[in-house]
């Protein structure tokens with residue numbers, strides 16, 4: 001007789017090191033027995049959530065306990081929104097651990113797995129437990145994601161030190177894009193060199209796209225494998241993905257997250273030779289602090305990743321401020337207009353690539369979920385593709401309540417949706433369902 005699987009207990013901590021934020025969620029398993037992958041409901045239940053935003057500008061801190069049984073009796077009542085002692089992902093994580101100790105009735109030893117969002121996985125396409133080998137693999141890719149991999153590794157190091165009993169597991173943004181057809185993921189360069197050095201489109205925000213595909217297809221009452229979408233993930237880093245029959249067909253980011261749309265501090269796509277006219281020191285190593293772990297990047301990479309985007313155009317990394325300042329500040333108007341223009345380039349191209357077979361255009365990410373003005377601009381200007389939005393519904397969505405909100409105009413041929421993405425839940429869910437992590 002087959003042996004019954006061991007009961008599963010414990011907590012899963014999910015950490016999402018974004019370029020401007022550290023988002024953290026803690027979950028309990030909903031069942032001690034292994035759930036089916038297609039079972040309704042989530043295999044995990046949220047206990048608490050925390051976010052440190054604006055990490056390198058003016059950090060703010062949010063901490064909220066969802067499960068009342070996890071609230072500590074003598075919790076301090078003051079909850080600081082500013083986090084002056086935070087200046088990078090390591091100090092952000094330390095700030096969270098301090099709050100966890102003070103506010104939550106949680107035995108840290110119950111945390112069995114810590115899921116880490118790793119932006120660049122190179123040729124790793126499935127989640128891996130952090131070992132010396134996988135750690136060095138991620139480290140070697142740091143210069144292909146200079147705002148991300150190093151920051152995530154610093155948080156991994158802190159976890160290995162403070163949560164010794166837990167496995168640290170890496171989940172890769174790049175995995176979702178693994179099956180992009182070769183003629184779309186290849187650059188028109190010497191293929192021997194491209195293959196030897198892994199120079200192709202990887203694509204990012206994959207955990208977000210996986211989450212959105214799942215909840216939007218459920219909302220549309222279609223199997224994911226029959227769902228076709230144009231998803232806009234617009235945050236400090238912004239990208240767009242064309243989903244055909246539940247798979248990534250194309251996405252705007254490339255070898256690195258700098259390709260495609262501009263962002264808070266990133267240029268987005270430029271003529272690749274521009275950088276040599278911008279500075280004659282493009283290839284030299286940057287003398288500036290190159291991230292928490294001092295990853296060596298060139299001046300070109302420093303300029304295109306950290307000194308461009310809204311920061312360079314409008315003097316702020318906050319797109320809400322860019323939007324607000326438009327009336328009085330032409331530089332802010334230019335930043336807004338450039339973003340809208342580049343987004344429209346992809347909406348048009350992906351609509352054509354999908355042969356017009358698009359169930360919905362979906363807005364997500366910090367900007368996509370909150371900017372009434374940007375959604376209005378994009379949908380108004382893509383009306384020729386059959387998208388139409390209800391102005392009242394659009395204005396009503398400041399913060400998405402629930403996972404998906406339909407803001408389409410009545411009678412519109414194609415749906416316009418806003419989806420609150422949740423990369424932490426996507427990782428925790430995959431972790432709970434992955435048998436090999438629970439043996």
Ligand SMILES: Nc1ncnc2c1ncn2[C@@H]1O[C@H](COP(=O)(O)OP(=O)(O)O)[C@@H](O)[C@H]1O
Pocket residue numbers: 018019020021234235236237264317318319320321323365366367370371372
């Ligand atoms: N009300 C708002 N209107 C427009 N943009 C906003 C608003 N609130 C937040 N944002 C933008 O969202 C960005 C954060 O996006 P998010 O996806 O959470 O970040 P990250 O890229 O670090 O994961 C902020 O930098 C800010 O520009």
Ligand SMILES: CC(=O)OP(=O)(O)O
Pocket residue numbers: 017018019020119173204205235236237238257
């Ligand atoms: C890939 C990327 O740019 O991620 P984020 O938007 O979280 O910084």
Ligand SMILES: [Mg+2]
Pocket residue numbers: 018019235
């Ligand atoms: Mg993000």
